Amino acid sequence: MLAYAGGDLLAFxxxxxxxxxxxxxxxxxxxxxxxxxxxxxxxxxxxxxxxRERYRVEAKFTTWLLQIAHNLVIDRFRRARPQAxxxxxxxxxxxxxxxxxxxxxxxxxxxxxxRRLQIALEDLPEEQRVTFLLRMENGLGLEEIAEVTGAGxxxxxxxxxxxxARIRARFET
Amino acid sequence: MSPRRDPxxxxxxxLDEDGGDYxxxxxxxxxxxxxxxxxxxxxxNAARAVHGGRAPPAxxxxxxxxxxxxxxxxxxxxxxxxxxxxxxxxxxxxSLERSHPSVIAVxxxxxxxxxKKAESDTATSDQSAPAPATxxxxxxxxxxxRQRAARPAPPVPAPPPAAAAPEVxxxxxxxxxxxxxxxxxxxxxxxxAKDLPEAQGxxxxxxxxxxxxxxxxxxxxxxxxxxxxxxxxxxxxxxxPAPTSSVQLRQNMRLPPEEWLAEIVRLxxxxxxxxxxxxxxxFRRMHPDWKLSNxxxxxxx
Numbered sequence: 469m470l471a472y473a474g475g476d477l478l479a480f481x482x483x484x485x486x487x488x489x490x491x492x493x494x495x496x497x498x499x500x501x502x503x504x505x506x507x508x509x510x511x512x513x514x515x516x517x518x519x520r521e522r523y524r525v526e527a528k529f530t531t532w533l534l535q536i537a538h539n540l541v542i543d544r545f546r547r548a549r550p551q552a553x554x555x556x557x558x559x560x561x562x563x564x565x566x567x568x569x570x571x572x573x574x575x576x577x578x579x580x581x582x583r584r585l586q587i588a589l590e591d592l593p594e595e596q597r598v599t600f601l602l603r604m605e606n607g608l609g610l611e612e613i614a615e616v617t618g619a620g621x622x623x624x625x626x627x628x629x630x631x632x633a634r635i636r637a638r639f640e641t
Numbered sequence: 642m643s644p645r646r647d648p649x650x651x652x653x654x655x656l657d658e659d660g661g662d663y664x665x666x667x668x669x670x671x672x673x674x675x676x677x678x679x680x681x682x683x684x685x686n687a688a689r690a691v692h693g694g695r696a697p698p699a700x701x702x703x704x705x706x707x708x709x710x711x712x713x714x715x716x717x718x719x720x721x722x723x724x725x726x727x728x729x730x731x732x733x734x735x736s737l738e739r740s741h742p743s744v745i746a747v748x749x750x751x752x753x754x755x756x757k758k759a760e761s762d763t764a765t766s767d768q769s770a771p772a773p774a775t776x777x778x779x780x781x782x783x784x785x786x787r788q789r790a791a792r793p794a795p796p797v798p799a800p801p802p803a804a805a806a807p808e809v810x811x812x813x814x815x816x817x818x819x820x821x822x823x824x825x826x827x828x829x830x831x832x833x834a835k836d837l838p839e840a841q842g843x844x845x846x847x848x849x850x851x852x853x854x855x856x857x858x859x860x861x862x863x864x865x866x867x868x869x870x871x872x873x874x875x876x877x878x879x880x881x882p883a884p885t886s887s888v889q890l891r892q893n894m895r896l897p898p899e900e901w902l903a904e905i906v907r908l909x910x911x912x913x914x915x916x917x918x919x920x921x922x923x924f925r926r927m928h929p930d931w932k933l934s935n936x937x938x939x940x941x942x
Contacts, residue, residue: 472687480687484680492675509675513683517690578669585666604660604667625652632651635663 469529473520484513487530491537494605498541498598500590508544512537534606534616538598545594581639588638596631599624893920898928902937909940 471479491512496505515536523532589597595617602613613624654661660668893901901924908917921941924931933941 472691475691477688477691480691481684484683484687488680488683489672489674492679493673496673506676506679510679510682514686517687520690581666582670585663586670603655604664610656628655629649629652632655632663636651 469516469520469523469532470525473523480517483529487533490606491533494534494601495537495541497589497601497605498594499544504544508537508540511540515540528612530606531608531612531615534602534608538602538616541598542594584638585635588635591638592631592634595619596627596634599627600631600635603628889916890919890923894923894927898924898931902931902933905937905940906934909936914940 469479469483472483492505492509495508495512496502499505499508512533516533519536523529589600592600599613599617602608602616608616610621610624610628613619614621617624619627651661651663655663657664659665893904896904901920905917905920905924908914908920917940921933921937925933925941
């Protein structure tokens with residue numbers, strides 16, 4: 469990012485290629501709407517570009533980028549959008565492609581597992597969902613999640629614990 | 642998959658590197674990528690921000706410094722040039738020349754022109770006075786009478802500035818340049834004879850004449866041209882003869898002092914009094930400490 473701030477566009481392209489997928493999936497699974505995810509994905513990178521001269525090397529780029537994305541996601545949540553229904557969650561799930569080269573019985577089994585996890589994620593409260601995604605999609609630890617979300621470490625731990633309980637409940641039904 | 646009941650254990654598994662059981666399921670979820678359209682938009686924005694944006698602060702700073710340096714340099718050059726001009730004026734006693742630039746060259750030329758005009762008033766033969774383009778041979782018969790007309794010594798008042806202005810602008814810089822070049826002991830190459838103005842006549846005929854004839858011819862041409870310039874507002878014609886006198890002065894200026902004085906005496910004795918005076922004035926400026934003979938002292942006074 470420092471190289472890009474100094475005018476090296478190639479450095480930005482490398483950075484973008486490395487983070488585009490994880491960022492996009494975080495946004496898509498947090499927002500559950502592809503249009504929203506597209507919009508916030510573009511907005512996140514725009515803000516990163518605009519703030520390139522304020523970037524400090526002390527902050528890990530992933531954390532810095534996810535902070536921007538997380539703030540945008542929270543803003544979007546605060547618009548009091550009604551929670552998606554189970555049917556809507558199913559539609560979102562169906563939009564996501566599944567592997568095609570697997571055995572039918574195994575596909576069904578794994579399909580069911582993924583489906584349940586997907587629905588469980590959709591049903592999670594926003595904060596728990598975002599926390600869970602930061603851990604699973606972006607591989608952040610408790611401290612990093614706390615830094616991105618601005619919450620305390622114990623709060624993050626608690627959110628993860630509640631999220632796991634809800635997911636597990638979904639798998640047990 | 643067998644879900645465990647211990648939430649701390651599940652959490653610990655989740656925080657493990659592989660994410661535990663749920664991590665394994667999560668990794669098998671589809672991995673949607675952003676559409677190409679978004680890639681293009683984001684990269685274009687990034688490129689525009691770098692290349693199309695404002696200049697970095699360092700470059701703007703350098704631009705300001707560069708401008709300031711240019712102004713300082715220009716001021717320094719102007720100051721140096723002004724100082725040089727002042728010193729040159731001080732050397733040549735220049736205030737008089739600057740305010741009346743006709744002192745060296747214009748006044749004598751005007752005198753010959755006025756003399757020639759007086760001659761033309763008295764002698765009807767001057768109606769066919771040589772035009773600037775007439776040949777030297779055609780003008781030769783008039784030379785003696787013109788010399789007679791030039792001899793009368795009484796100083797003639799300077800011509801009105803309006804008439805003299807075109808000549809002044811041409812002659813004065815050359816006289817000044819001659820002085821400065823003399824100080825440097827380095828003179829500019831003289832314009833070749835073929836470059837002399839048309840008022841002197843055909844270029845080839847000048848080369849055939851002797852040295853004194855050449856001067857006389859130049860003098861005649863200068864007089865003729867000035868006469869024409871008095872009656873004609875054309876600046877090009879009035880300017881034409883000026884280099885002749887100046888060229889001769891510069892030629893003489895390159896001579897050793899003794900030879901130059903001998904040339905002045907010769908000019909005087911041959912009747913070119915005005916040329917002799919011009920030469921003598923320039924000589925005294927270049928060699929102010931040189932002791933002059935009584936004859937030349939009288940001439941200078």
